[in-house]
Amino acid sequence: MSNSRFTADMATPHQKMEIQDIQNSDIAVKLLEMGFMPGKTLTLLYIAPLGDPLAFQLGDSMIALRKKEAQMVGVSHMKLVVQ
């Protein structure tokens, strides 16, 4: 991708990311309320068998988002965390 923006849907399982921003959209309000705040650590845990939705670890909870919504979550440059 020529675009340098990374979003949460691009992660591979077990990848840790830091939330940078939430793109302004209708669901931004909802994501922020659920605690998707810039600075928080996000880990992709599971991808549903049909590729969508995605389940993320956020703080102490697990939250499922559709791909479309995960694209609203801008994340820092991803590093693969070897467990």
Added chain:
Amino acid sequence: MSYITETKKDLQQIALVGVPNVGKSTVFNHLTGLNQKVGNYPGVTVDKKIGYFKVSSDKKIKILDLPGTYSIFPRSEDEQVVFRVLNGFEKEGLPDAVLAVADTVNLERSLFFITQIMDLGIPVALVLNMEDLAEAHGIEVNTYQLYKQLGIPVVTSSARNKKGINAIEDTIRQNQFEKAPTFLQSGEIIPEKLIGDVKSLLGYELDYQALLAIKFVDEPNLLPQDKADVLKELVLENGIDIQNIQIQESNLRYKKIQSILDKCITRKDVRKIEITRKLDQVFLHRVWGYALFATLLFLIFQAIFSWASIPMDLIDLFFVEAGSKIRELLPAGALTDLVAEGLIPGIGGVAIFIPQIALLFGFLALLEDSGYMSRAVFLTDRIMRPFGLNGKSVVPLISGMACAIPAIMATRNIGNRKDRLITILVAPFMSCSARLPIYIILIGLVVPDQRFWIFNLQGLALMCMYLLGIAAALFSAVLMKLFIKIKDNGYLVVELPSYRMPRLKDVGLTMFEKSKTFVLEAGKVILAISVVLWVLASYGPADKMEQAEASVVLPENPTEEAMSDYENKVASKKLEASYAGILGKTIEPVIKPLGYDWKIGIALITSFAAREVFVSTIATLYSIGDEEESATIQDRLKKEVNSTTGQPVFNRATGFSLLIFYAFAMQCMSTIAVVYRETKGWKWPLVQTVYMTVLAYVSALVVYQLLS
């Protein structure tokens, strides 16, 4: 500050609030037990759950269990209800206090919502629930520090293990609720001047009340029209973007909560026993996950299809016995007829659904309580989305293959209003168990009992009818998605909570409460329609009815066989002469293009009570006696010849036409009643009935014309 010295108001009603999955219902059930009832909020489909907590032998406090939401923002009906109640817009006025239940593991998100309520100036007490889970996560909360930071009393509990319930009860008994100092300065978000203007316009004391009023400015029917107009004007003048202020508020509130929690929470690095993670490896697996989900669906289907039939038969038997007992006890006459044949079977017709409703809701409560339900959504969301539905529609739709009544009630769990409505509207297309007797008779008539390769043709036809139901439901869902205009926030942001052992008490209470609500609310409509239908089928113009009875010759040799034959013939003639018979003849021109005669017309009318009534009506009309085996009815129907054409009435074309008609037509007053109850109005049940009837008519017409 004045709030310290203020004398406390005597507690009359408390609102119980919290974000979803914090164990709020468990707290509610502990406090109120069976002292619960379900009511309605005007204008919305959200149930109003009320319970009573016994303070002493002569004092009870009303507890209002508000729907679980993550925030107060105009988005769903749940949030509207929370807003209305906490702003005193409901008829009971403002609650005297709020008991806020928080998840100790995820305190941040819980406090986001709870600090919003604190800013509304209602006295609050905070319950830190799920303490046991927090401990397992190595999370320790300094409750004293939290109390000092928030300014409201804090108790800890683990409601599932009954720990801390006493502390919650004491908080209520001793009225330890406190008004919190302002948590978030609304002036950081919107201009002070605007806050002042809104406060004086609406007579509010607190800044946050003004901010909330602004957020809900576009919601109808909250404020008197003149004030609403002024408020709109103010919002416009100040160039307020509601979404934007909510985003700002979220940022500020979370920052402040984080800084407080940094002081109050210590985390130990425990070796987490991640049961949830381990289970999800299997439950969300691409093969095992679906296999398990399919097994669960199959189990639920089995339960409401076959296990429920045992208590249902008993209920049926009971009401039949009760009817004949009443007949023996009361003097013969019209009133006795009404009670024994109209009312009692009508009540029986309501009670018969209880086993299916209780069983389905037992399963749903187990799935919801254990945390599995949102996994099912996760697995099926992608599959259901092309049809305009989401993962939560799967369980109600599959349940619809047993009975649409519990299935439609189960749509309560679908948060999205549009998805829920569509699921309600299409669920009756799923082949319910009441269609089975009709399918079996009709298929027996028109499909030869032969083998095709390894398949029995009749079995294959039956399977096709089930597939047809599913196809009709999905097709209609797509269609309705296009036509139903409801503001659709089509997103899926769903928490996958940690797995927990379900609590049987909560499950039992859900089963009880759902059955009760059905009987009390949908039951009265069902009863009313069934009495009307009974009157139509039992009475007719007096002279016609007498003629009908007289037209049958009393057998000269009154053997048992001859007498029963005589009675069957009388019943047949009487039904023909009844109002239902007249109606059946009246609609004959309309149904003739579908290949039906007036006898089928009568059966269409009476089977509006419930589809399976078709079989017994047909049996009565052909003087078979409605106790006979279906094979007998089939034989009799095969012999039936149209008097004008000399052709069999139940030929292939008519048979298939009827099959299609019953697959699509509403033909179930209980479904209409329950849709009325679940959508809180007559609009949607009417739309649905018209849609289904038109679809049934047109499809049956096409089938008949093609085959004849």
